[in-house]
Amino acid sequence: GDSVTQMEGPVTLSEEAFLTINCTYTATGYPSLFWYVQYPGEGLQLLLKATKADDKGSNKGFEATYRKETTSFHLEKGSVQVSDSAVYFCALVSGGYQKVTFGIGTKLQVIP
Amino acid sequence: KAGVTQTPRYLIKTRGQQVTLSCSPISGHRSVSWYQQTPGQGLQFLFEYFSETQRNKGNFPGRFSGRQFSNSRSEMNVSTLELGDSALYLCASSLSRSSEGEKLFFGSGTQLSVL
Numbered sequence: 001g002d003s004v005t006q007m008e009g010p011v012t013l014s015e016e017a018f019l020t021i022n023c024t025y026t027a028t029g030y031p032s033l034f035w036y037v038q039y040p041g042e043g044l045q046l047l048l049k050a051t052k053a054d055d056k057g058s059n060k061g062f063e064a065t066y067r068k069e070t071t072s073f074h075l076e077k078g079s080v081q082v083s084d085s086a087v088y089f090c091a092l093v094s095g096g097y098q099k100v101t102f103g104i105g106t107k108l109q110v111i112p
Numbered sequence: 113k114a115g116v117t118q119t120p121r122y123l124i125k126t127r128g129q130q131v132t133l134s135c136s137p138i139s140g141h142r143s144v145s146w147y148q149q150t151p152g153q154g155l156q157f158l159f160e161y162f163s164e165t166q167r168n169k170g171n172f173p174g175r176f177s178g179r180q181f182s183n184s185r186s187e188m189n190v191s192t193l194e195l196g197d198s199a200l201y202l203c204a205s206s207l208s209r210s211s212e213g214e215k216l217f218f219g220s221g222t223q224l225s226v227l
Contacts, residue, residue: 036216041220042220043116043202043204043218043219043220043221044155044202044204044216044218045218046215046216049215089154089155099145099157099160099168099170100145100157100216101157102147102154102155102157103154104153104154105154105155
């Protein structure tokens with residue numbers, strides 16, 4: 001079946017540091033890929049998405065590129081802020097409309 | 113535009129009881145899906161409803177069931193509660209116009225504690 005693998009963390013960074021959260025996947029067909037973010041006490045919010053190979057999703061300074069050859073969708077940001085502290089989920093949809101497979105979630109802590 | 117509303121926000125039950133959770137999607141959204149979130153397992157897909165029909169189902173026992181009404185509101189029911197059912201239950205809605213997977217809009221969840 002479909003699966004998404006990401007590190008659980010926590011990842012602790014100083015403000016203005018470079019962020020990479022790795023995400024790899026296994027899926028049948030050609031999945032759409034997503035990054036969601038969950039702030040404390042809230043539901044998840046879509047951060048960015050990519051629907052085909054080599055697409056780059058971007059939002060709020062975050063970027064991720066759909067790499068079919070390495071089955072990866074790593075999340076990057078050049079300079080993190082304290083307000084980016086949250087849990088980040090990599091996810092995919094593969095031929096199943098809204099049946100979304102999520103990774104375990106990576107907790108990010110940014111310290112001033 | 114109002115967001116996805118889940119009620120109640122918190123719930124405490126004892127083993128063997130049953131529980132019903134409610135979800136009101138964003139106006140115009142016809143797809144509602146449910147997820148169970150736990151620290152060890154992350155987010156696990158329960159089921160998805162579209163126009164009152166269950167379209168997808170995850171790998172949960174039959175104690176977990178749901179339904180969707182004509183106004184797209186959805187309920188999820190868990191019977192014969194077990195300690196392991198303690199979790200945050202998240203509801204998400206979307207327009208679901210294509211099979212590519214569209215943006216999900218999540219509610220804040222119902223935190224269920226089973227004692």
